[in-house]
Amino acid sequence: MLCVTANLSAQNKNDNMIENPMLWADVPDPDIIRVGDTFYLVSTTMHLMPGAPIMQSKDLKNWETIGYIFDKLTDSPKYDLSPTEGTVYGRGQWATSLKYHKGKFYALLAPNEAGAMGDTYIFTADQAAGPWKIVSRMRHFHDCSLFFDDDDRVYVIYGTGEMMELKQDLSDVIEGTHRQIFQREADETGLLEGSRMIKHNGRYYLMMISHVYAPGRHRREVCYRADNIQGPYEKTTILESEFGGFSYEAQGTIVDTEDGDWYGIIFQDRAGVGRVLTVMPCRWIDGWPMLGDEEGKVPARVRPLKSGEPVKSIVNADDFSNEKLGLHWQWNHNPVDKAWSLTERPGYLRLKTARVVPNLYLAPNTLTQRMEGPKCTGSIALDLSKMKDGDIAGLAAFNDNSAVMAIKKVGKRLTLELSEQKVSLSQREKKVEKVDVKVVESVELKQQKIWLRIDANFVPRTDIATFSYSLDGKEWTKIGGNFQMTFDWQRFFMGTKFGIFNYATKKVGGYVDVDEFAYNKHQ
Structure with a gap:
């Protein structure tokens, strides 16, 4: 002792x-x-x-x-x-x-x-x-x-x-x-x-x-x-x-x-x-x-049982330099294994579009990690150069009520959009019946790389997430306002997660490369 x-x-x-x-x-x-x-x-x-x-x-x-x-x-x-x-x-x-x-x-x-x-x-x-x-x-x-x-x-x-x-x-x-x-x-x-x-x-x-x-x-x-x-x-x-x-x-x-x-x-x-x-x-x-x-x-x-044990955590940053996905990550439902890779571009997580879907809640290969209290920050760097028309990629505070920072490719244009999304599920089969989307703010992008960040505050009675983006990885610009994170035992029955996603709404074949997931837990 x-x-x-x-x-x-x-x-x-x-x-x-x-x-x-x-x-x-x-x-x-x-x-x-x-x-x-x-x-x-x-x-x-x-x-x-x-x-x-x-x-x-x-x-x-x-x-x-x-x-x-x-x-x-x-x-x-x-x-x-x-x-x-x-x-x-x-x-x-x-x-x-x-x-x-x-x-x-x-x-x-x-x-x-x-x-x-x-x-x-x-x-x-x-x-x-x-x-x-x-x-x-x-x-x-x-x-x-x-x-x-x-x-x-x-x-x-x-x-x-x-x-x-x-x-x-x-x-x-x-x-x-x-x-x-x-x-x-x-x-x-x-x-x-x-x-x-x-x-x-x-x-x-x-x-x-x-x-x-x-x-x-x-x-x-x-x-x-x-x-x-x-x-x-x-x-x-x-x-x-x-x-x-x-x-x-x-x-x-x-x-x-x-x-x-x-x-x-x-x-x-x-x-x-x-x-x-x-x-x-x-x-x-x-x-x-x-x-x-x-x-x-x-x-x-x-009092802990021992002193001097190395500091370890179930939530971790990742530079995606390993050829195997870290055990701190979990996919939303079964992944489509052929549609992601850590080896095609070493040091990056490649997320390919796997099938055409109407919304995030039916999109395969959304990669998640837990959020932690009292406060935490997670951010990703995305290479957008291989997205196709109709592709949507980004970072979400992912739950049955989500706040979603998404880059949308429409024709040759890229737009960063922050939206609040709420899924309705059938009681028995949990079918995705409807997704209500409220667009909060949009920004036109002129470059092929972007950094996205979520700051989460779980200080008692708070449960607020805020969102930022950066064009250089140094200077951050806030997008949208405060998002109230919730818990609903009748739908996801789960805490809010960081969710990294890329899906197609028109045709498959595009992909994004995730350079890193930076993470900090703080007071």
């Missing part, structure tokens, strides 16, 4: 602490395990590909993405942004369960879809970074927890207190093993999901998010425990705390350290940036894993 000596200044003490949110970015539905001295975290990324990111840390402070459980999902044309079949905006991979058992990593996930698209996947890998391979597919389990017991029997706990046993080879469930291991209490009438089960000192602990929709009631994390996995279970509330001027926290899990200390990792809704992760002490009191500080509140800062 880190020891902070008395002669350190207050500033240095703060520098050595984990400031909550631990990850001030969109990292919802966490599951976390420890193997040796390393923590591994998985999160939900829904319609982004590759999916189910695995993040790694030695100190619970510095996190990096080391791999993904899958590159693509291919069950339906929806994963490819089909204009007729629909999309998977806000669907796709949800709430993956991550486990380590007898030298192997396991992950169980069920896309939030109806029918066969929602079948559960079980993956395994020798290393957390992958490669991962599919073990089996079976019926849908909502917000589930995979659990290996000490006797090697395997279970999936899902929904609201439902459980089934799996075959030893994980090929399927054992029919006839379905159990309702507890019943809702009379007041437990709202949200009760997000199962995460562990075993500690011979007891079974199932943690869930609970939200009773009634005046004076708050979101909370509850825990069910039993001496036998079949029950009977008793329940208590282990966390009921707001934090940082935002709503009450819940959904996550607990993890131990090599020294036997315990921590809780719980997410919190934070509007435009998405759902962020907080870390807090977990204290075993009367056999219950109570979360928070001594008053049961989420602390503003937590």
Whole structure:
């Protein structure tokens, strides 16, 4: 454990602490395990590909993405942004369960879809970074927890207190093993999901998010425990705390350290940036894993496990000099692999138009990264010389409500346009039904290279993005006004992302070259 000596200044003490949110970015539905001295975290990324990111840390402070459980999902044309079949905006991979058992990593996930698209996947890998391979597919389990017991029997706990046993080879469930291991209490009438089960000192602990929709009631994390996995279970509330001027926290899990200390990792809704992760002490009191500080509140800062760990981040700048795309990037839906390259012009990301589409929300190969709080800045440099008539390329604050800095090629003319765009999706198939576009400002361009920048402010109750462009990479000119970033669980269910895009509205064949993505996180 880190020891902070008395002669350190207050500033240095703060520098050595984990400031909550631990990850001030969109990292919802966490599951976390420890193997040796390393923590591994998985999160939900829904319609982004590759999916189910695995993040790694030695100190619970510095996190990096080391791999993904899958590159693509291919069950339906929806994963490819089909204009007729629909999309998977806000669907796709949800709430993956991550486990380590007898030298192997396991992950169980069920896309939030109806029918066969929602079948559960079980993956395994020798290393957390992958490669991962599919073990089996079976019926849908909502917000589930995979659990290996000490006797090697395997279970999936899902929904609201439902459980089934799996075959030893994980090929399927054992029919006839379905159990309702507890019943809702009379007041437990709202949200009760997000199962995460562990075993500690011979007891079974199932943690869930609970939200009773009634005046004076708050979101909370509850825990069910039993001496036998079949029950009977008793329940208590282990966390009921707001934090940082935002709503009450819940959904996550607990993890131990090599020294036997315990921590809780719980997410919190934070509007435009998405759902962020907080870390807090977990204290075993009367056999219950109570979360928070001594008053049961989420602390503003937590002491890291180690000192001297290198600074790492899940959001990063990129000069595109590597022949492989960095793990900090994800595509919007499945990419068209033949339509992008890091090798055709070394040091640049080439984005080719892949098919003719009517709008950004159906455009393949939009490349995204998370935004971070409290404030962050991302910018790109674009070579526009190979755009064709009807091509549209640029940088967006990308979400269901987006602000889009786009260079449009019309004939031989180039125009920079800032617009606000709002997508309407059908409820069931998530088809792109309509995109409302409000043009805020336009500027005619006389050159073939441009720099575009987004400044994002997620200071509590702000969620503002502003936009600038430069003709030389040095002097910046603001375009448009303040854009209010939002969060809509019925559409994308995701925080706003940086989105780099290029698509054709008339004919394919054009491309743009992205010179770099510059990035800074700041106070």
